[in-house]
Amino acid sequence: MSGETWPDRLNYTIRIKDDFGINSYESLDVNPGPHRMFGIKYETFMRIQWAIDTSYLKLLTSTEVTQELTTQEFPYYQSQNNESIGIVCLLMKTVCWISMMLPFIFLMGRLLQERATGIQELIKMVGVSQNILGLSHFLNVLLSGLVFSIGGTILLKTTSNPLINNSNGFLIFLMLLLYFNTIMAMAFVCSYVSKGTQYVATLSVLAYIVLWIPARVQLEYDLPYIVTLATGLLPHVPMHWFWAEVSVLEMYGSGVYFSNMLTAKSNSNVSVFLCFVFMLLQAGLMYGLTWYLSLVAPGQYGQALPWNFLFKTQYWSKNEVIPDVESEEEDPMAQDPRYFESPPANAEIGIKIVNVSK
Template sequence: MTILELFTPLFLLLPLIGFRNVTTTIQDNALRSPPTAPHLVYTPNTELTSRLIEKVSDTLYIPPYEPIPDKMEHSYMRSHEIKSEEELNLLQSVDGLVVFENLDGEYLPDYLNYTIHLRNPHHLTVMTRRRDYEHLDELSESFLRVQWAIDSSFIKIKANTDEDLQNITMKELRSNVHQLALDRTLSDILFFSLIAVTFIAPIFSFTQIMLRMNEDKTTGIQEISEMAGASSLMICLSQLVNSFPPSLMMGVGSSIVCQLLDIEANPFITFTGWFLHYMTVIAFAFVLSYITKTIWYTVSISMLAYLATWFPAIIIEVGSFTIIGLILKGLLPHAPFIWFIHQIFVASELGVGIDFSTWSGEFHRFDDGSRSGSIRLSFIMQFLQIIMCFLLTFYLELVRPRKFGIQRPWHFLCQKGYWEKPQMTECDNLMKINQDPAYEKFFQQPPEPAIQAVDIVNLQKMYRTNTGATIYAVDNISARFYEGEITVIIGHNGAGKSTLISIIAGMLRQTSGNVYINGLDTLTRQVDLRRKVAICPQSNTLYPDLTVREHLMFFCMMRGDSMEKAQDYAEEVMKQLDLYSKETWTPEKMSHGMLRRLQFGCTLCGEANLLLLDEPTSGLDVEARREIWDILLTLRGHRTVIMSTHYMDEADILADRILGLHSGIIRCYATPEYLKKAIGAGFRVSITTRQLPDLHKICSVMREMSPDAELSDKILRTLVYEISPATDMECLLNKLEACRSKLDIESIGIGTVTMEEVFMK
């Protein structure tokens, strides 16, 4: 998970916080007077009014209001009449007048009656203290501050206390048409802004999940992990957990933004709504990752797939007149979230708000009058979508694997064998080595006694080309591999070596036939065989974010080793494979040779009884190859090793038995020594002369000592003869030494036939 993937939701939500300041400024300019307390005067001037005004000034933290003579009260309110100079000066210096109607006695009354007269540059507004206001939109903040101060001061004097006994919550109620239109416009802007953020924020996570899942399946790293002991469910959950942080960020950020924008909704409910929506998007990504089997154009395909998930909810009205219709439409991608966001906005505008007492209510209806699902139903449907997507992912994982993986039929859930644990199959009577009679001499009888480790019975793997032609990568072969032996598979490019190893490992499904490992069928008992088999694939399949040490420890622990044992093993292997100085390197920093060594080291992790090595020394230098040879030779007798190679000297040195493939058919299966004898290979004698050799004289001497001697090669002054193993080499060499001057011989060399020559024959 990248930093961009984690913080994208937060980056997109931040501008909406600025939107709050804009809306607040518009409302302040349109509705509110300056927040400072107005300069007022009062009448009548009595002991009770003076006492009350003193308390009001303490409440508002302002100097006490001044009284005016009773005779000027009537003049103040007649703003249209011509006033005296004294009256004009007073009128211009104050903002209003408070007239107390029942404070002229000796004691405070039980009820206070007063009138507040506020003025503006054009007219005098009379606002009387009463319970029912007909024009609440005309009340300014100044009036509400003065009214609250007078009321609370009166209560304090009456109760003989300085504590605030009156708590008032003020909410603006607007009846002005223009203001309502402005509010609705701002609400619509906020609504569609949140929709846009919700649409854009998951795109990066959606794309990354599709890309990671395609890479894991296409490169085979998921299959390698499963063979190390990780289940498909565990791998799926790891991808899901990797998506939790951005989902949490989206939920927390959206909840905070809703609170800052004064959307009346329980923070936990808003968090849950956006979190569930983000997780449904992730769940859709898991399902849609099976659209393609390659990693080409994955980003473009994922973008189009994400847009496609929104089309049903945009084109189809997601409301319904019946509960059944709501549930059916709630299965559409994003439809439950559209219910959710409509409900919280409408409930907030109505002043109801959303909490656990109102979350099952339906406050919104669509333009056609259809119902919108409640927030509780929205949560239920989103959770149901997540479960359905992951069940569908499990199904597609089995019926539509990528390049690697065993494909099951689409109806496998209906097959009895899927739900029953299969019995161990005895394959002694099933196997029959099929071979061309012309190559019968290249097959050796198995050693006695020998314990079979792997049995291949009538195995076939067929591919069809784009033109419809049929190609058999493995063509109806049977063979047996023995416990504790190193078996080397040789063959030309395209002979079927990698295909055979992948089928044995369970990474490919055969067209027909069976493979048994310790008597267990690899098709039906794959889970039981995972920790018994380890594979080193032809292409490096490593985790891009793990270091060398972490790779080795990871595969050890996946196969059941403890942390301490995994650390000890990592130390040992890094020293053996000369990787100790690179322990903190990630794969992107390493050369191909280093990656092959690391891949080989990961294969040795744990206690796997069967090691499958597909060209493990490909691309390594001579020294590194020798190091791997030494490690493999130490495993002989302890683990069963099946490996492929193009190096004939490697096969000659390591192999207990060599299996030769040609176009998917087994052409030889025997020990190296047996194969050399089978082709009649004996010795090779090379003769180099000082001048151009006399071919007739040298051939006469060679045939005199070995009638079967054949000239196999001639290079300038060097002649190479192949001699049968029955030849007396001591006599031959003595004869050549005696004729050295006669034949003008400069040097004589002798050697045995190599596996490369056997392979060519």
């Protein structure tokens, strides 16, 4: 204002920290048609705006503003969308979970029996490292993972009437493959739940079902974003996130692409990129836990390390034995004829031991 004159127009900005959901495609009202009690979400904003406007008009005109303010929704419009995609994605969550049950049971049972019977330690005695042994088991079940990921992508994308029309097929394949990897990592960890070989199949089924329950319970609650991110460390949760994003985007004629994988379009959800990140993080944590358990809870013939071996300098320092006297460095194959009988000429070796390791 200049002197005692008020400006004809009032320009101001209102900033409120409340989340108005402007980045979401999903309606807060699940029912189609006009929304009842429209505008309640923006009630605080509108009250502040109307208070400022009426105060300004009162100062400008020196009269009370008796007009009452009401809000009304714009005419509701009908949009063409894919209503069946929600059912498809809900079924995909269940199908993915059921499809990985048999590979999980097979791998967990095989690892548990191998360790409980002592075969795992005997294999290590001949020079096979723990990493190579684990890799061989993963490669043994990798074929089922490729059938699951490649076959699933083909069934969803390449039929005459695809179930998922718009989403990128490679991203679907990548999610299925990463999900398979997390389930196999979970099988490695769960193989340490028992030291015996009884009821292996029953234990495997129970472990798979119990690990699914937290993810199922989490879906029933609307959690803060930080807590939602923390639940991404629970098994199966990132897979649920992915199909929730596909459901929302496909419903409105879009899909999951590389261009929009960094942002979340579904309420109480995270982006597709974070789904992949948490799947990799889950697998890394579980494989690391498997390595730790293999050292503190080895098989029948293994020697267990203390549970806190990671915090001891003896584990991280290299132990190197140095001979005390020069005689200990002599070639052990040099046999003194005073104490060792010379082998007969032209004698054939009956048993020869080579490559002995402990």
